Amino acid sequence: MTDADSIRHVPHASPTSAEARRALMQNPGFGKVFSDHMVTFTWNAEKGWHDGEVKARAPFAIDPAAAVLHYAQEIFEGMKAYRTKDGIVLFRPEENARRMAQSAERMAMPPVPEDMFIDAVETLVRTDADWVPEGDGSLYLRPFIFASEAFLGVRPALQYIFCVIASPVGAYFKGGYKAVTVWVSDDYTRAAPGGTGAAKCGGNYAASLIAQAEANRNDCDQVVFLDAAEHRWVEELGGMNVCFVMDDGRLVTPPLGGTILPGITRASVLLLAREAGLRIEERPYSFEEWKADAESGKLREAFACGTAAVVAGIGEVRFNGGSFTIGNSGDGPVTGRLRDALVGIQRGTAEDRHGWVHRV
Ligand code: PLP
Numbered sequence: 001m002t003d004a005d006s007i008r009h010v011p012h013a014s015p016t017s018a019e020a021r022r023a024l025m026q027n028p029g030f031g032k033v034f035s036d037h038m039v040t041f042t043w044n045a046e047k048g049w050h051d052g053e054v055k056a057r058a059p060f061a062i063d064p065a066a067a068v069l070h071y072a073q074e075i076f077e078g079m080k081a082y083r084t085k086d087g088i089v090l091f092r093p094e095e096n097a098r099r100m101a102q103s104a105e106r107m108a109m110p111p112v113p114e115d116m117f118i119d120a121v122e123t124l125v126r127t128d129a130d131w132v133p134e135g136d137g138s139l140y141l142r143p144f145i146f147a148s149e150a151f152l153g154v155r156p157a158l159q160y161i162f163c164v165i166a167s168p169v170g171a172y173f174k175g176g177y178k179a180v181t182v183w184v185s186d187d188y189t190r191a192a193p194g195g196t197g198a199a200k201c202g203g204n205y206a207a208s209l210i211a212q213a214e215a216n217r218n219d220c221d222q223v224v225f226l227d228a229a230e231h232r233w234v235e236e237l238g239g240m241n242v243c244f245v246m247d248d249g250r251l252v253t254p255p256l257g258g259t260i261l262p263g264i265t266r267a268s269v270l271l272l273a274r275e276a277g278l279r280i281e282e283r284p285y286s287f288e289e290w291k292a293d294a295e296s297g298k299l300r301e302a303f304a305c306g307t308a309a310v311v312a313g314i315g316e317v318r319f320n321g322g323s324f325t326i327g328n329s330g331d332g333p334v335t336g337r338l339r340d341a342l343v344g345i346q347r348g349t350a351e352d353r354h355g356w357v358h359r360v
C-alpha cells in the first residue's frame, strides 16, 4: 500500500440541494437513488492501491477492452449505515472487509486491506451524512472492485478500480415485513463445488437473473437455489441466506460449504438465535424434507436473511407443479423476535453485547 491511508477530497461543484435531497429520500425504494459522492482508488502492480479520492459521483471512463467488460472480473459488498440516537453507525464492517478480501482471492484480484476498506466507507458516509435516512431507512453502501485494464488476453488483470457508492434505501421487498413467497428453481442452479458461490462476484448474480425472472413470472419475490450436484439440497436465495425454525426449538440452515455466500446477517442471526435458546443445526436440508416438514407442521417458520432484506419471513413456497405454505403463511414469531433483536442492535435501541456496532 502506498498512499492508501489518505483519501483526497475533491470538491463537488454542484451537490444536490437540501430540498431536492429530501424529495429524493421521501420514498427511495431500493438502489434507485444515489448520494452525491463516491470514493475511488486505483491499483496497479507498481504502486498497489493509490490515488484515493472522495469526489462527485460520476460515470467512469473505461476502455472498451477493460477486462471487466469481457471476463467479469468484478466483486462487491453490501452493507448499511444507520442513523441512531448516538450518531451514524455501521454494522460489523470488518466482516465485509474480510469477505471482500476472500472474494478478491477467489477472483484473482488484489485484496483491499481492511483499514483502507473501512476508511473508504467511513469517508463516504461522513461526506454524505445528510443522505443517511431517519426512521426505518438506511444508507446502503456498495463497495466494489473491477478490472479496468485494457487487455483481451485471459489472465488476471493488472489494473483495478475500487469504488464505494451509497444509496438511501427503504425496505427491499415491496410489502415491507410481510412474509415473502419464494420460487424453487428446477432448471437453474447458482454455484457448483469449486465454483464461485462463496464469492460476492457480479457473475453469480448475472447467472441468477434468469431464475429470478422465472420467480417473478410465478408471482414470487425471490428464487431459491438447490445444489448443483444433486439438485436436492436447499442452498440459498438469489440475494439472501435461508433459515428454518422447527417446532422443537431447532433452527436449521444450510452449511457454508463453498457454494453459498457466507452472510454476515446469517452469522449474526445464528448467534442471536443460539443466545435465545434455539438449537442451531448447520446441515444439508433437502427440498423433500422442507416440503414434508411444512406439510406435517414440524416446520413452523422459515426466513430469508441478508443486508438488503434484513430478516423476512417466507410464507409460501412455489415450484413447478405445486406449492406449500409454512406455518400460518405469515411472518412468524421467532422470525419477528430475531429481526427485532438484530435491528435493535443496528439501530442502537438494544445493547450491543458483541461489539458489532461501529461508530462513524
Ligand atoms: N446470499 C446472497 C446470494 C447474497 O447476495 C446476500 C447479500 O449480500 C446474502 C446471502 C446475505 O449476506 P449478508 O448478510 O452479508 O448481506
Ligand code: COI
Binding pocket: 077, 078, 079, 239, 240, 306, 307, 308, 309
Ligand atoms: C445485499 O443484501 O447486500 C445484497 O447484496 C443482496 C442484493 C441486493 C444483491
